[in-house]
Amino acid sequence: MKKIAWITDTAAQLDEAFVQKHNVYVLPLTVVFADGTYRESIDLTQEEFYGKLRSAKTSPKTSQPAIGEMLALYEELEAQGYDLAIALHLSSGLSGTFESAQSASEMTDFKVYPVDSKIGSFPMVKMIEAGDKLFAEGKEAEEVIAAITDMTARSHLSFIPSSLEQLHKSGRVSGTQTFLSNLLNIKLVISFEEGKPVMKEKVRSDKRAKSKVMNALRADMAAGAVPEVAAIHCNNAADAESWKNELLQEFPDLKVQVVQLSVCVGVHAGEGTTGLSWVAY
Known part of the structure; x- marks a missing residue:
C-alpha cells in the first residue's frame, strides 16, 4: 500500500x-497587521487575533x-x-x-x-x-x-456577518451601505458559489437571515442526504451553540458540530459572524 x-x-x-x-x-x-506578520495557529491564536482586530486602526491583510x-x-x-x-x-x-x-x-x-x-x-x-x-x-x-x-459541487457554506463594520474596513462594502445596514438592521447572507463568496440575501433581522440559510439546508435534505452539519462562527461560539440546538430540535438524528472559522475569514467577515456548512449526498 x-x-x-x-x-x-x-x-x-x-x-x-x-x-x-x-x-x-x-x-x-498569514495575517498582516500594521505591527507585523503572523502565521495562523503558530504566531497567533484565535483569541489574540480578535483582540488585535478590535484595536486595529487599519484592517489587516491576509497572505x-x-x-x-x-x-x-x-x-x-x-x-x-x-x-x-x-x-x-x-x-x-x-x-x-x-x-x-x-x-x-x-x-x-x-x-x-x-x-x-x-x-x-x-x-x-x-x-x-x-x-x-x-x-x-x-x-x-x-x-x-x-x-x-x-x-x-455538493459542498455548502453560508455565513451571516454580525455587522458590516469589518466588511467596510476590509473594503468589501461602502460606508453608506454600512451606515444604512446598522440603521435598518439589515443582515447579509453570504454563500459560496463556484468557489467565490456571493451575497445571496439582504434581509431585515438576524432571524430572517438564519431562516434563509435553514431553507437552503432543508432543500438539500429533501433532495438527498445531509448526515452532518457544522455551525460555523468567528469568535461567537455561544450563538453557534444556540444554532446547533435549534438544528437538533428540528432534526434530532442530525450530527451537528460547532466549528471555528479561520481568522482569515474574520479579517473580512468580522467577529460575531455565524453560519452553517454541510456536504450533500
Whole structure:
C-alpha cells in the first residue's frame, strides 16, 4: 500500500487528533497587521487575533503560504518516504494558495496533486476523510481526486456577518451601505458559489437571515442526504451553540458540530459572524 500524505492550509481548521489520524500537513495562512506578520495557529491564536482586530486602526491583510515553504514541505515528505501527496487548499476564488501549490508541484519530482476545494472550513475536513477512506479501499490518486472534485459541487457554506463594520474596513462594502445596514438592521447572507463568496440575501433581522440559510439546508435534505452539519462562527461560539440546538430540535438524528472559522475569514467577515456548512449526498 502506498504511503500517502495530505497537505492543506489553516482554512480547514483541523484539530491535532485529525491531523495525526489522517497524516495531514498544514501550511499556515498569514495575517498582516500594521505591527507585523503572523502565521495562523503558530504566531497567533484565535483569541489574540480578535483582540488585535478590535484595536486595529487599519484592517489587516491576509497572505498565502510562500512557494518556497511548499517546496520545502514536498522535499520533507519525499525524504520521509511518502509516495505522493494530495494538496487540498482553500478556494482559489479567495486565495492564491491553490495556484501556488500548482506551481510548486511542477518544481519538484515528488508527486503532488493540488486540488481546489472551491470552499473552506468544514467541507475540507469531509473531503480529506472521504479521500482517505478511498485510499484505504485501494483507489488510485486520480480516482480520489475525481471523488473530491465531485464533493466540491455538493459542498455548502453560508455565513451571516454580525455587522458590516469589518466588511467596510476590509473594503468589501461602502460606508453608506454600512451606515444604512446598522440603521435598518439589515443582515447579509453570504454563500459560496463556484468557489467565490456571493451575497445571496439582504434581509431585515438576524432571524430572517438564519431562516434563509435553514431553507437552503432543508432543500438539500429533501433532495438527498445531509448526515452532518457544522455551525460555523468567528469568535461567537455561544450563538453557534444556540444554532446547533435549534438544528437538533428540528432534526434530532442530525450530527451537528460547532466549528471555528479561520481568522482569515474574520479579517473580512468580522467577529460575531455565524453560519452553517454541510456536504450533500
